[in-house]
Amino acid sequence: MKEEKNKEGDIIVCRCMEVNKREIRAAIRLAASIGSLSIKDQVKKLTSSCMGLCQGRTCQQLIERMITEETGIKPSDQSPISIRPPTYPINLEALSMVRIWPSLEK
């Protein structure tokens, strides 16, 4: 069992932010122990998984499956992670000039 746990430390779940399986599992257990109803979002906040360049497009399903393993909650019943703008990465200079949003300037 211990050996298996160590192995989990070597398995990367979130590639963008380099979060391993052991860290994800610890975060799931911690959030569940406090009574969280949005464990996926709490795991995201605790580990920074789903917060890299791909914004969870790669690792989210893996994390959902682990939450099911730990809590029995099916992926379809898990509350979604909070989605933040921008949809795709945009550099700071472009953001400083962007005027495609309706301007509120007077």
Next chain:
Amino acid sequence: MAKFREVTEVTVIGGGVVGLSTAYHLAKEGVDVILVERNELASGATGSNSAMCGESSAPEPAGRWHKIFENLGTELRYNIEYIESPVIFVYTPENIKEMKKIGIWEDFSSKMVIGEKIKEIEPRLAEDIIGVSQTSGHFVNPFKLCYGFAQATKRLGGKIHLHTNVKEIKVSNGVVRTVVTDKGEIKTDFVVNAAGAWSSLIGNMVGIDIPVVPLKGHILVTEPAQKTDPFHLQIINEFMYNIYPYNQRPEAVNSNDPRIRLGIAAYITYDPVTNNYILGGSHEFNGYDRQVNPDTVRHIAKHCIRIIPQLRKINIIRIFTGFRPYCYVDGESIFSKVEGIEGFIIATGTGGEGLILGPMGGKLISELIIRDKTSLPIDAYSFSRFKN
């Protein structure tokens, strides 16, 4: 689901850093405590900030409240990622003009590094930066801090009810009796109002006006930066950032200057664990509207580039907003009992410094409840100062 009926000594309202620290320190002293939170832990200002934890800019007595962080991780038996990160304040020509206008220039000019030496401290700064000053500071992971407190609170016998919304607080003969929530009732001797930007709504339930409003901020998070950059560990603050909350009054919304209207002042902090930069900031009075304001984002981006031009090519991957609990009378915190309502305690109004002041603030509130006196003075944060 059957509604709960609980009996406790203290009910803490709010699962941010202030409420959690209060609950933890009470549980540690063997006090029966229940914390109720409407959403998840750290879902208000505690969960949406720059994670900066420098020396407080608040005047004494709170100036050294951050010292509690030094042993907190060990005490909570949890890694809260409290990592040293020096802070530099950056003075632009515009800042200095404003400092001279409000008469604080003299106090600062002597502490400032100018000329060639600026580049030794931070080579990435824009050419026209006039001076910088340095101070100590830390990064802390706000979520880990909260979960650390929550886990320890439960270990010590405290209870935490998430997704529990307070509907009513029953007071009779000037004493708090019961907290009524959508999930059940809690008979209690004390109520601690640590509801942050929402604390005035809790105040209304006992018939008092707490002069705290949400002061909205925007934060931009970048992709992970190059780990090889030797200067990435510095927290960079445009000096004006410190005094904005004090000169931002509701009338500023009509200013023609976007910096004044949106309360823009640059800070660039760095998450030493994930390598992302965290960029800000803004100060807007906008009610509880959480929406990202594109105009504010544009001006923050512009202003961060103005301070560090080479940031222009870095990608932004996340933008979010949050509400600081801001006391519009004097910008100071409220850590206080309330005259005439026995058992009702206010712990809010920390503005942009809740993360710094919260852990010690919660400890002092626990002392106030247990011993009716505190190990550090909190008179300056009394609710009675609003009488007039």
